[in-house]
Amino acid sequence: MTVVYIVLTIAVYLGARLLSIRFSSPLTTPVFTSTAAIIIVFLAGDVSYEEYIPAKNIMTFLLGPATVALAVPLYHNRAVLMERFLPAFIGITVGTMATIASAVWLSAAFGLSETIQAAAAVKAVTTPVAIEAAAIIGGDPALAAAFVMTAGIFGAVFGPPLLTIFRMKDPFSRGLAVGTVSHGIGTSQAVLEGPVQGAVSSAAMGFASIITALILPWFFPLL
Amino acid sequence: MKNAAFFIAQLLFLTALYQLSARAVSFLHIPIPASVFGMVTLLLLLLSGAVPDRFIRSGAGFLNKHLGFFFIPIAVGLMAYGELIRSDGLVLFFMIAGSSVIGLFITAGLSHFLTVKRKPKQ
Known part of the structure; x- marks a missing residue:
């Protein structure tokens, strides 16, 4: 069955890509439509996530190398990154603190438990950092991973159109914001928007994950 | 055929770099994900000229374009x-x-x- 799940996932992804090219809209973002379609198929066919895990492990084997490969757009856009290093550094640092603080405060305001608040704090960064950082501050790692996925898809789908509504046309700042709040998933969309957006988003997701790992243990108790 | 072999070699190189990064991160106990560590390492290799970017351009370009797939x-x-x-x-x-x-x-x-x-x- 593993082969069937892999073929299904690739077929759904290719279809979703064609759909996004044919009907360009935030709602046709391939990560979003593919994930939704596969979940619907599995729920309808009574397939559990456990059955899909061997296929998942094979398909995600290249996720690490693919993230490493983001160094190439970074390299090609090194001039603009160096030129705007300070605004980028401040933007990512303050943006990361704002997204952590607002996640915790909104969770508290909605009356969610402290375990959920701690898992929410790490939602903007890439999964390996989120899992470890959540455990340190008393959050549930599995729940943190689910929030990371949701934040990533949200950023990929709604990040670019919201920035457009906000009249943010500067490609550098667009990429920076998407990478900071929605890690690799947002970056996968930023890469498609343009080379500068992709490069800056890659740098931002890497940097945001490092900042989060460093500040969260003392920043979270202050909130 | 030659292009396909070159492309696969690039993917193998990126995979090896990632696996080495994973070892390095756990060995050095640094709070950085292996993928980010590998990204910075590859950037340094490109900047120093140790790895010319034409050696990995097609493999990296392919992975960049389909990065979203791996998250599904x-x-x-x-x-x-x-x-x-x-x-x-x-x-x-x-x-x-x-x-x-x-x-x-x-x-x-x-x-x-x-x-x-x-x-x-x-």
């Missing part, structure tokens, strides 16, 4: 949270959306403002 199988894992989504899904969605929007606007706004301020229009 992981995101499907959200289906395991059906119960939580039914009970608190809407509130959790508003929390994640609200906080993401705040982070998005502050990051973009600050980066743009600081750039414009530093370099006033002629």
Whole structure:
């Protein structure tokens, strides 16, 4: 069955890509439509996530190398990154603190438990950092991973159109914001928007994950 | 045929770099994900000229273009949270959306403002 799940996932992804090219809209973002379609198929066919895990492990084997490969757009856009290093550094640092603080405060305001608040704090960064950082501050790692996925898809789908509504046309700042709040998933969309957006988003997701790992243990108790 | 072998060699190189990064991160106990460590390492290799970018351009370009694909199988894992989504899904969605929007606007706004301020229009 593993082969069937892999073929299904690739077929759904290719279809979703064609759909996004044919009907360009935030709602046709391939990560979003593919994930939704596969979940619907599995729920309808009574397939559990456990059955899909061997296929998942094979398909995600290249996720690490693919993230490493983001160094190439970074390299090609090194001039603009160096030129705007300070605004980028401040933007990512303050943006990361704002997204952590607002996640915790909104969770508290909605009356969610402290375990959920701690898992929410790490939602903007890439999964390996989120899992470890959540455990340190008393959050549930599995729940943190689910929030990371949701934040990533949200950023990929709604990040670019919201920035457009906000009249943010500067490609550098667009990429920076998407990478900071929605890690690799947002970056996968930023890469498609343009080379500068992709490069800056890659740098931002890497940097945001490092900042989060460093500040969260003392920043979270202050909130 | 030659191109295909070259392409696969590039993917193998990136995979090896990632695996080495994973070892390095766990050995050195640094709080950085292996993928980010590998990204920085590859950037340094490119900057130093040790790895010319034409050696990895097609493989890296392919992975960059399809980066989203690799997240799909992981995101499907959200289906395991059906119960939580039914009970608190809407509130959790508003929390994640609200906080993401705040982070998005502050990051973009600050980066743009600081750039414009530093370099006033002629």
